[in-house]
Amino acid sequence: MENNILNxxxxxxxxxxxxxxLVGAGPGDPELITLKAMRLLQQADAIVYDRLANPxxxxxxxxxxxxxxxxxxxxxxxxxxxxxxxxxxxxxxCGKNVVRLKGGDCFVFGRGGEEVDYLNQQxxxxxxxxxxxxxxxxxxxxxxxxxxxxxxxxxxxxxGHRQNGKIDINWDLALCKDSTVVFYMGxxxxxxxxxxxxxxxxxxxxxxxxxxxxxxNQQQVVVGDLSNIAKKVERAALASPALLILGDVxxxxxxxxxxxxxxxxxxxxxxxxxx
Ligand code: SAH
Numbered sequence: 001m002e003n004n005i006l007n008x009x010x011x012x013x014x015x016x017x018x019x020x021x022l023v024g025a026g027p028g029d030p031e032l033i034t035l036k037a038m039r040l041l042q043q044a045d046a047i048v049y050d051r052l053a054n055p056x057x058x059x060x061x062x063x064x065x066x067x068x069x070x071x072x073x074x075x076x077x078x079x080x081x082x083x084x085x086x087x088x089x090x091x092x093x094c095g096k097n098v099v100r101l102k103g104g105d106c107f108v109f110g111r112g113g114e115e116v117d118y119l120n121q122q123x124x125x126x127x128x129x130x131x132x133x134x135x136x137x138x139x140x141x142x143x144x145x146x147x148x149x150x151x152x153x154x155x156x157x158x159x160g161h162r163q164n165g166k167i168d169i170n171w172d173l174a175l176c177k178d179s180t181v182v183f184y185m186g187x188x189x190x191x192x193x194x195x196x197x198x199x200x201x202x203x204x205x206x207x208x209x210x211x212x213x214x215x216x217n218q219q220q221v222v223v224g225d226l227s228n229i230a231k232k233v234e235r236a237a238l239a240s241p242a243l244l245i246l247g248d249v250x251x252x253x254x255x256x257x258x259x260x261x262x263x264x265x266x267x268x269x270x271x272x273x274x275x
Contacts, residue, residue, distance in 0.1 A: 018045065018096040020088050020119055022112050024105040024131015025053035028216030032137060033057065037099075037129045045096035048088060052103025052241060054216075066096075081111060085118040092124045103241075105133040109159055109184045133157075135182040138214035138243045142221055143255035146180050151248040154179040160186020160193055160244060167192055171200055180247035187212075187242040191230040197246075198226055207250035209260075212238035223250060223260040236267055 021040045026032035041047065041060045049058065051071030058067055070079040070087070079087070091098045106112030106128055119126040135157055139146045146155040156173050160183035167189050174181050174197060186193055190210070198204050204227035212220040218239070224232045226246070250256055 016095060017124060018092045018094065018098060020092055020098045020100055020124055020126040021129055022100045022102070022106045022115060022126060023129045024110075024133075025049075025057055025101050025103055026132040027104055027134045027137030027214050028054060028219070029137070030054040030056045032132050032215060034129060034131070037131065040099050040129065041101070043097065044099040046091050046098045047101055048084070048091070048098060049101040050103055053101045054103075057101065066091075081114060085115050088115065088119060089122045089124055092119075102131070103134075104137070105131040108133040108135075108157060134184065134214060134241065134243050135245075138211040138245070141215045141219060142209065142211055142259055143253055144209060144245055144249050145252055146182070146245075146249060148249050148252050151252055152178055152180040155182065156180070157182050157184060158186075159184050160189050162189060167196070169193070169196075171196070174246075175200055175202055180245065180249050183244035183246070186244045187233070187238065187240055190233055190244065193244070194226050194230050202226060202246075206246060207248055209245045209250045209256050210238060210242055211245065212240065212242035214241075214243060219259075220263045220266075221256060221259040222263060223257050236263060 023037045023040060038060060041057060044061060044065055046066040046068060047058060047061055048068045048070055061067060070084050088098060088100060100115065102110045102112065104110060112128065116126055116128065135146065147153065154176065156176065156179060158169060158174060158181060160167065160169065183193065204225065206226045208224055208226050208229040210222045210229060210233050220236065220238050222229065222232050222236050222238065
């Protein structure tokens with residue numbers, strides 16, 4: 001599989017090296033992409049794309065564009081990061097203009113920094129096109145303002161995933177008063193994160209929202225507080241990707257709660273009746 005992908009790159013011709021564009025695809029809704037990104041997609045010779053980039057965006061590629069999937073699932077890389085970087089260099093050396101399409105923004109938990117470093121080291125020209133990151137996309141879709149004069153003067157983006165079996169969170173940052181905390185990649189560890197936050201003194205009634213497949217037609221929202229959100233999410237059996245939002249802003253208006261009520265209603269009508 002890996003070899004097949006690298007085989008797509010033919011022997012470098014004598015043409016000058018191409019250019020790599022690291023492009024943020026935005027969150028689920030494919031219309032949340034910049035005009036610049038769309039133009040580059042339409043002109044690209046190759047598009048190297050991830051699991052979280054909406055595949056509908058590929059419909060805008062030219063007919064002869066190489067479409068190369070290098071998506072990763074949690075704990076399971078279909079192509080290791082080093083090989084993705086090598087693939088980009090090889091494509092550029094073939095003279096191709098390449099869009100490296102990533103979900104959200106390439107520089108927010110997107111390993112875009114590593115790819116840019118490698119490309120720079122190899123002397124390949126690259127440009128980064130920003131995308132709407134999941135936090136701002138989900139915030140807009142649920143009308144949860146990440147900052148608010150009355151509730152939050154700062155916002156932190158924290159990864160909630162495990163490294164070597166351990167959740168490695170900067171708890172001081174997560175416990176910051178008057179601030180909103182957004183956890184990326186935290187769905188599987190929600191119970192442990194909430195338990196630890198309460199243990200470290202975060203009020204158990206702190207509002208908490210979980211937004212799954214945010215901005216897409218399949219968006220699901222669960223609203224609760226630190227003490228009950230894990231149970232509620234378990235019951236709703238949310239599909240990833242999902243974002244965790246902790247802070248008073250969750251209750252700044254009633255919109256997120258109304259979306260959560262709709263999600264709960266859908267769940268109640270789709271679950272088989274217990275007899
Ligand atoms: N670069 C991406 C983040 C990649 S890390 C960005 O800027 O958005 C992957 C994590 O992003 C997921 O585990 C999830 O927490 C979050 N995420 C991405 N898309 C999402 C979506 N549509 N809805 C909710 N969370 C999303």
